[in-house]
Amino acid sequence: xxxxxxxxxxxxxxxxxxxxxxxxxxxxxxxxxxxxxxxxxxxxxxxxxxxxxxxxxxxx
Numbered sequence: 001x002x003x004x005x006x007x008x009x010x011x012x013x014x015x016x017x018x019x020x021x022x023x024x025x026x027x028x029x030x031x032x033x034x035x036x037x038x039x040x041x042x043x044x045x046x047x048x049x050x051x052x053x054x055x056x057x058x059x060x
Contacts, residue, residue, distance in 0.1 A: 005029070
C-alpha cells in the first residue's frame with residue numbers, strides 16, 4: 001500500500017434559498033478493493049472510538 005493517495009474531484013451545485021452553492025469534494029482513489037476495505041475499517045474504528053468515548057461520559 002502506497003503512502004500517497006490520489007483523489008478525484010467531485011463538484012455539484014445546490015440551491016439554498018435563493019442562493020446557488022457549489023460543493024466541492026475530493027474522493028480518494030484506491031488501487032485495490034482490499035485497500036479500500038482497509039481504509040474503511042480504519043475510519044469506522046476511529047469513529048467508534050470517538051462516539052464510544054463521548055457516549056460513555058453522557059451515560060455516567
